[in-house]
Structure formats: structure tokens, C-alpha cells
Amino acid sequence: MKRFDFGLRLVRLTMTGAVLTALFACSSEPVNPPAELEDFEPQVFMKRLWKAPVGSGDNELGLSLVPVLRDGKIYTVDSFGLLQVTDARSGKKIRKQQLTERVLGGLGVDQLCLYYTSFQGDLVCLEPETGNQRWRRKLASEIVAAPSSNNRVVVVHTTDGKVFAHDASEGNLLWRYDNIGPVLTLRGNPSPVLADGQVITAFADGELIAFEERSGQVLWKTALAVSEGRTELERLVDADGQPVLSDNLVYAVAYQGNVVAVDRRSGTEVWSKEASSFNGLAVDEEHLYVSLADGTLLALNRENSNEVWRSERFLNRRLGTPYAFGNVLLVDDFEGYVHVLLKSNGKQAFRLRPDSDGIMGRPILAGNDLFYYVRDGYLVAYKIYR
DSSP states (O other): OOOOOOOSSSSOOOOOOHHHHHHHSSSSSSSSSOOOOOOOOOEEEEEEEEOOOOOOSTSSOOOOOOHHHHHHHEEEEEOOOEEEETTTTTOOOEEEEEEOOOOEEEEEOSSSEEEEEEEEETTEOOOTTTOOOOEEEESOOOOOOOOOOOSSSEEEOOOOSSEEEETTTTOEEEEEEEOOOOOOOOOOOOOOOEEEEEEEEOOOSEEEEEEEEOOOOOEEEESSSOOOSSSTTTOOOOOOOOOOEEEEEEEEEEEHHHHHEEETOOOOEEEEEOOOOSSSEEEOEEEEEEOTTTTEEEEETTTOOOOOEEEETTTOOOOOOOOETEEEEEEOTSSOOEEETTTTTOOEEEEEOOOOBBBOOOOEETTEEEEEEEEEEEEEEEEOOO
16 A cells, blocks of 8 residues: 655654554555445546656655646646746647756746745745746745745745745745644645735644735634644644635635635634545535545535535545536545546546556646646646536
């Protein structure tokens, strides 16, 4: 059985050994074996368009080196610092660049910069077209989440609970926030969400916090979970998934906590429903979709949290974050399969496998095209026919 790797080195207390065993019941004879994949009648068809090599991938380090799309070009980086630009239509390489350092976090992009974070804790801004360095700032903290930017500020969330906001143009530090996290955390942090002058992100203690983007003033806080129990494992309430903003509501979920809807302007909780997830959410016009820690997939009514459908066909398959794409929902698992479900009822519509080693980061969605960066260093493009 493949080991689920939360990270590279100790951060407060790394979840390995007995902790991982308790979480996933993982052994040579697993107590909770992954569900067998079931046969189904396809409802949609997805065709692979191309597969292109883009480096060495994550070098089996469990990273989330998310790619970005800008002006019809897909930017990828591997853990050894190979930056490649690929034409999204043809899969042909436009250019590649060997960075002078290894890379830890995924990419961020805006009109000014292409951002990455190094193993040494640096935040780096490159000019997207040339790859020339525009500025560099040392944060002295480990960053595994991709930077977020809105062309005015670029924000990073570090593994030790800090948030740094820099001026996107010059890289000057605008503010920082220190969150004192618990002893035991999941490996990773969500990328902050930037919208309408706010920076919104979730923390390892289960809090969701909104900041004013230029000053760092805390505008509101809300709890996604309350830490309870006698052991550190029982008290684990980390929120590793990126919050989702839609129609002035922020949706977020935590492990051993709740999925909540919060008014972005006031921080008032609109509704809360018990849930436990390691991942983020997907939201469309009517529904919210969440993959629970045990592999259950849920669709909830956005307005009142009522359950629309539930699928338990992927139990213990360590699902990733679901993504809404047209009339289907996409979710990957630990064996590299991407399961395609109908959003209306949760029935399986298709299945693909970009790579057996698994998916790295979120997919890129563009029109009817879908792009996956896989762990062994390939970019794979698909087209969906409905």
C-alpha cells in the first residue's frame, strides 16, 4: 500500500508512524481497505489530447506544485527548480528555465509576476514572459501552499502559521500575522483567498480569519472546529483546504470540525454542518461539494446545508479536493484515478487515470479542456464531450 506523505520534515510534530496508522489504519493488512472500483455505464466521454514531459515532478516528496495558466500558456515547476512553459493548445514546450534553487511550493501568477517559494523559505517574483527575477524576499519559514495575488498584494501562508503580505510590484512587506498553532497539525496550509480588499485564510487551530489586504487588520474570525479530546490526535482540527468565495459567502471546512458558510462582509455564520475533511471544497450555482476524510462525497444545498446526495463508493480511497466542471464533478484518489460524477445525482459518469503515481495540485480548467500535472513530471490534457 502506498504511504500517504504529509511532508518533508518536522513541523511542530509531523504526523508519521503511529499517528498515520491511527488516521488511515494503514498496514500490510489494512483495517479499512480502500473500496474496490465499481463498473458503471459512462455518461460522458473524455479524450486525452496530449501528454508532455515537464520535469521530474515532486521527486516523491508529497508536494503540491500547482501549475498556473496565463495567456494560453501553462507554467509548471518541479521540485528541482525546472520551470517550464507549455502551450495549452498543442502541449509543445515554449521555453524552460533551470532555477538556481529547489522549489517547495506551487506557483502563483498575476499580471506582474510568476511567484514560487524555495526550500530556503524565499518568496520569488519572476517576470512571466522572460523568467527574469523581479524581486526576492526571505521569509525564513517553510511554505508549501502556492502564493496568492490580485496584482496589488501577494500573500503566502507558511506551515508554522504565519501569513505574509507583500506589495506585488516591489515586494515590500506590508504586514505579517502570527498564529500560534497546535502541537499536531496536518502537513500543508491553504492558499489565501483575495477578494474585494480582503485576505481570507484558515489555520491549523480551526479558525477562519479575514484581514484587510493592505494593513493586515483582522476584520473577523470564525471557528471551523473546536479542539477537544484527551490526546493530540483527538484535538486535531486543522483546516488544510482553500476556502471558496461565491456571492459574498465564504465556504470552508476543517478536519474533525464543520463545513460552514460565512458572510464575507460581516463574518456572520450563515450555516454550519458537521463534517471532517482534509481538503477544500467545490461550489457551483446551487450546490457545495466536499470529500470527507473517510472518502464519502457529499453534495449540499448552498443556501441551507441540506444534503442533496451522498456517495460512499470511494471509501478509504483518500480523495483529493473535488472540482466542479460543467455538469460534472471531478475528484482524484491515491492511486491516480480521477472519478467523474454527475453533479445532479452523484452517479459516476466516467473515469480516467492520468498517472498511477497520482495528481499534484489542482487541475486547470479552461473551457472544455482539463489539464493535470502528475507526480512523475508530466502535464496531461483532456477534452470532455458531454
